[in-house]
Amino acid sequence: MQLLEDRIIRDGKVFPGNILKVDSFLNHQIDVSLLEDIGKEFRRLFENDGVNKILTVESSGIGIACLTAQQFGVPVVFAKKSQTKNIAADVFTAKVHSYTHGRYYDIIVSKEFLKPEDRVLIIDDFLANGQALLGLLKIVKTAGAVPVGAGIVIEKGFQEGGKLIRETGLRVESLVIIDSMDEKGNVVFR
Amino acid sequence: MQLLEDRIIRDGKVFPGNILKVDSFLNHQIDVSLLEDIGKEFRRLFENDGVNKILTVESSGIGIACLTAQQFGVPVVFAKKSQTKNIAADVFTAKVHSYTHGRYYDIIVSKEFLKPEDRVLIIDDFLANGQALLGLLKIVKTAGAVPVGAGIVIEKGFQEGGKLIRETGLRVESLVIIDSMDEKGNVVFR
Numbered sequence: 001m002q003l004l005e006d007r008i009i010r011d012g013k014v015f016p017g018n019i020l021k022v023d024s025f026l027n028h029q030i031d032v033s034l035l036e037d038i039g040k041e042f043r044r045l046f047e048n049d050g051v052n053k054i055l056t057v058e059s060s061g062i063g064i065a066c067l068t069a070q071q072f073g074v075p076v077v078f079a080k081k082s083q084t085k086n087i088a089a090d091v092f093t094a095k096v097h098s099y100t101h102g103r104y105y106d107i108i109v110s111k112e113f114l115k116p117e118d119r120v121l122i123i124d125d126f127l128a129n130g131q132a133l134l135g136l137l138k139i140v141k142t143a144g145a146v147p148v149g150a151g152i153v154i155e156k157g158f159q160e161g162g163k164l165i166r167e168t169g170l171r172v173e174s175l176v177i178i179d180s181m182d183e184k185g186n187v188v189f190r
Numbered sequence: 191m192q193l194l195e196d197r198i199i200r201d202g203k204v205f206p207g208n209i210l211k212v213d214s215f216l217n218h219q220i221d222v223s224l225l226e227d228i229g230k231e232f233r234r235l236f237e238n239d240g241v242n243k244i245l246t247v248e249s250s251g252i253g254i255a256c257l258t259a260q261q262f263g264v265p266v267v268f269a270k271k272s273q274t275k276n277i278a279a280d281v282f283t284a285k286v287h288s289y290t291h292g293r294y295y296d297i298i299v300s301k302e303f304l305k306p307e308d309r310v311l312i313i314d315d316f317l318a319n320g321q322a323l324l325g326l327l328k329i330v331k332t333a334g335a336v337p338v339g340a341g342i343v344i345e346k347g348f349q350e351g352g353k354l355i356r357e358t359g360l361r362v363e364s365l366v367i368i369d370s371m372d373e374k375g376n377v378v379f380r
Binding site: 023032036 | 252267
């Protein structure tokens, strides 16, 4: 998606440890008109897949998921992150390893909001090591719902997440894939 | 807002401790078309106030803020919750007491995204004891920006937050105000 590549070049910042900060337009400050365009692109990509629910995980996925859901005319469900040890019986849950914070957390979705008749498009801002996406996928499968695919805004193509997720058979559509980047601001897109 | 009152009566659930669960349409599963109507109503209420930024706090405010920002054609900034002890120098911060979890946490906004020229509409899903809103207001004032008002989806009129916030002089517009509710599902709107 050219618009997004241009925006990353213009406003993204690369920090040591392969960190790409896009918090001026995607995940702290949010350019809602850019999210509209992102939503339209996901709609185009998954137009014929009978999507009736958008699933994401708090927090930075929520805005993208809402603007995408608007294009599909379907509801959003966002998984909640939890570090409490007591998980209620009426929720689906998956354990996610955070490489960034060096710990595990649970993501949780109420059983009320994911049913076998659901055809679920999973949306997230980043795909890097793929752990959060694997957790969301596990929850969709546990619910007996159909995961029609994952719509990712930015995939770090030099990390293993994309390969890991595609090997499960899930269709992954990333609007941009970054093959390499450095702190001088050079970002190479696939 | 009649549409919202009807929806609360139909799908809201009251639990002991004056807890109103609206997670089937507002803060776990999200009815995006309802959020569109909410956004239009906030736009109508703050139409002539020169709003150029929407501020909220993660997570459940983000969807509402995005659909509201869409109506105004302005960006969203969402404050992040943090429990880390080291707060960086390049952020505005406020300490917030959570009655629900019985502890304090910090909310944080990067200084890059709030400037003296900003006219800020604060958006949140609930106003109960008002602590989160006070924190957001403090951040706007510290930034030297103008808080034009707060747009709240559901105000619990029987808790002290609304009074507390209005006493600061901030204009508060709540789409519904609940005067009382009980576990039999009786909800009385103001």
